[in-house]
Amino acid sequence: MSEFTVNAFVKGLSEEKLKGCRCKSCGRLMLPPRMVCRSCGSTDLEPHQFAGTGFVKASTVIYVPLTRFQSMCPHSVGVVQLDEGEGISGLLLSGGEAVEPGTRVKAKYVKDGDRVILAFQPV
Amino acid sequence: MKMSLSRDVCVVGAGMTRFHHKLHAEKQGREIFVEAALEAAASVDNGFSLRDAEALYLGCFSSDMFEKQAHISALMADWLSINPMPAVRVEDACASSGVAINLGALAVASGLYDVVLVGGVEKMRNLDTSQVTDTLAMAADTSYEAAMGFTFPGLYAAIANAHFKRYGSTWEQLASITVKNHVNGALNDKAQYQETIMEIAGKLGERKGLKFKDELEFLRSELNPMVASPLRLFDCCPISDGAAVVILAAEEVASRFTDAPVKLLGLGQASDSMALHDREDLTTLKATTLASRQAYNMAGIKAKDVDVACVHDCFTVAEMVASEDLGFFPKGKGGVAAVEGRTGLSGDKPINPDGGLKAKGHPVGATGAAMVVEIYKQIRGQAGRHQIKDVEVGLTHNVGAAGATVAVQVYGR
Numbered sequence: 001m002s003e004f005t006v007n008a009f010v011k012g013l014s015e016e017k018l019k020g021c022r023c024k025s026c027g028r029l030m031l032p033p034r035m036v037c038r039s040c041g042s043t044d045l046e047p048h049q050f051a052g053t054g055f056v057k058a059s060t061v062i063y064v065p066l067t068r069f070q071s072m073c074p075h076s077v078g079v080v081q082l083d084e085g086e087g088i089s090g091l092l093l094s095g096g097e098a099v100e101p102g103t104r105v106k107a108k109y110v111k112d113g114d115r116v117i118l119a120f121q122p123v
Numbered sequence: 124m125k126m127s128l129s130r131d132v133c134v135v136g137a138g139m140t141r142f143h144h145k146l147h148a149e150k151q152g153r154e155i156f157v158e159a160a161l162e163a164a165a166s167v168d169n170g171f172s173l174r175d176a177e178a179l180y181l182g183c184f185s186s187d188m189f190e191k192q193a194h195i196s197a198l199m200a201d202w203l204s205i206n207p208m209p210a211v212r213v214e215d216a217c218a219s220s221g222v223a224i225n226l227g228a229l230a231v232a233s234g235l236y237d238v239v240l241v242g243g244v245e246k247m248r249n250l251d252t253s254q255v256t257d258t259l260a261m262a263a264d265t266s267y268e269a270a271m272g273f274t275f276p277g278l279y280a281a282i283a284n285a286h287f288k289r290y291g292s293t294w295e296q297l298a299s300i301t302v303k304n305h306v307n308g309a310l311n312d313k314a315q316y317q318e319t320i321m322e323i324a325g326k327l328g329e330r331k332g333l334k335f336k337d338e339l340e341f342l343r344s345e346l347n348p349m350v351a352s353p354l355r356l357f358d359c360c361p362i363s364d365g366a367a368v369v370i371l372a373a374e375e376v377a378s379r380f381t382d383a384p385v386k387l388l389g390l391g392q393a394s395d396s397m398a399l400h401d402r403e404d405l406t407t408l409k410a411t412t413l414a415s416r417q418a419y420n421m422a423g424i425k426a427k428d429v430d431v432a433c434v435h436d437c438f439t440v441a442e443m444v445a446s447e448d449l450g451f452f453p454k455g456k457g458g459v460a461a462v463e464g465r466t467g468l469s470g471d472k473p474i475n476p477d478g479g480l481k482a483k484g485h486p487v488g489a490t491g492a493a494m495v496v497e498i499y500k501q502i503r504g505q506a507g508r509h510q511i512k513d514v515e516v517g518l519t520h521n522v523g524a525a526g527a528t529v530a531v532q533v534y535g536r
């Protein structure tokens with residue numbers, strides 16, 4: 001069975017780790033992890049932990065939230081470009097303020113009941 | 124990929140319910156769909172019995188969540204009293220019926236069927252706004268986007284901010300799309316909102332004791348609250364109930380039904396990464412570019428040959444980006460073109476003459492088919508008060524979620 005699952009990624013968040021994978025065939029890094037390489041289609045993959053640093057590529061402040069985010073509203077969320085070159089979505093810990101594109105951020109792991117949300121803090 | 128169909132396919136009839144947030148409150152999806160199908164049948168010039176169809180392709184996003192009803196392809200065939208019938212439900216988020224049109228066309232082109240019904244339906248207003256927000260977010264990546272707090276408007280807001288940053292486009296340009304689509308919707312008796320922005324501003328303002336000198340003042344006011352910055356309420360399409368149905372026939376039998384069929388000249392479809400964060404360029408929907416180029420190639424036309432287009436404006440920014448990705452305007456210039464009136468009813472590239480998703484409404488599974496209803500009428504000169512002059516070629520552009528699925532068709536004579 002593949003170790004590159006959603007469950008493994010989510011479990012990684014609870015350990016404050018960004019668990020992705022690397023293609024042994026072409027070197028492509030992937031976060032979240034996948035079972036087939038996005039670049040070359042190879043299935044020869046190995047675990048790779050991401051550092052959790054990068055910059056905000058685009059973001060928004062949400063005023064009409066999902067029901068599970070109502071207690072945090074308004075909240076910022078965005079697409080973060082990690083230093084390894086991959087993009088990932090995350091909550092932005094900016095106190096509900098807009099975050100400028102290009103802002104450097106670092107991964108944070110926000111506990112909310114029985115789940116952990118991937119978030120990024122401007123640094 | 125082969126760039127032609129084995130035989131030509133025509134639209135010979137089309138119908139839809141009015142899209143609305145209240146009008147259909149006492150009905151189920153099945154009743155709305157039957158209404159649309161009966162109108163489509165009645166629209167056929169030489170008469171049509173629903174039993175003339177040999178298959179049904181039905182687009183629907185989430186009757187499961189909205190109505191607690193699955194398997195609605197068979198349900199709709201049953202309620203149309205056309206059993207036995209191969210009935211197929213297509214679910215590709217908001218592109219469900221645009222994809223269903225493609226599949227229906229391919230089934231006719233294959234030679235298996237001569238006549239098929241294709242339609243879409245969505246009954247969304249059973250849920251409240253927050254439940255609808257949750258349901259629509261299922262069209263994005265639940266585990267990797269919604270789990271981090273992204274809503275569906277939020278994804279398009281991120282696209283807007285990326286576009287603003289890269290091209291210097293502005294929210295005021297988006298507002299001009301809102302204004303234009305409401306002008307058009309006011310002329311469409313099937314539209315959910317048949318009022319201009321100034322008419323709405325007057326009505327809402329009166330209740331609050333506020334007066335607005337122009338559209339922008341109203342759209343910047345507290346009466347147009349932020350949903351996901353920079354997108355405000357009037358940048359977003361409404362929540363709607365509705366259905367639309369078109370009748371597709373092989374060209375060789377089309378003359379049985381009408382002397383003025385509308386020919387499907389080309390079709391295209393593409394996918395893209397499910398999550399927005401997996402795309403290098405956030406300012407474009409690559410699947411729109413790919414699907415439209417397939418359709419243009421099959422039709423033997425270029426973007427400049429399109430006389431009128433129904434594009435997927437689930438948010439104002441989506442219309443701006445689509446008008447660029449479809450090749451109507453250079454990248455980064457869609458907003459300027461909208462402000463200059465080029466996409467209005469009398470512009471050189473009219474977009475969404477029926478009011479678009481913004482004013483006409485967006486019962487998600489019905490939208491792709493409703494676009495074809497509009498283009499069918501535009502090409503036949505039957506669009507009434509929002510008719511564009513001299514339409515030879517019309518385009519439909521139907522997007523699933525933030526561009527992970529796009530279906531495009533080009534129609535002519």
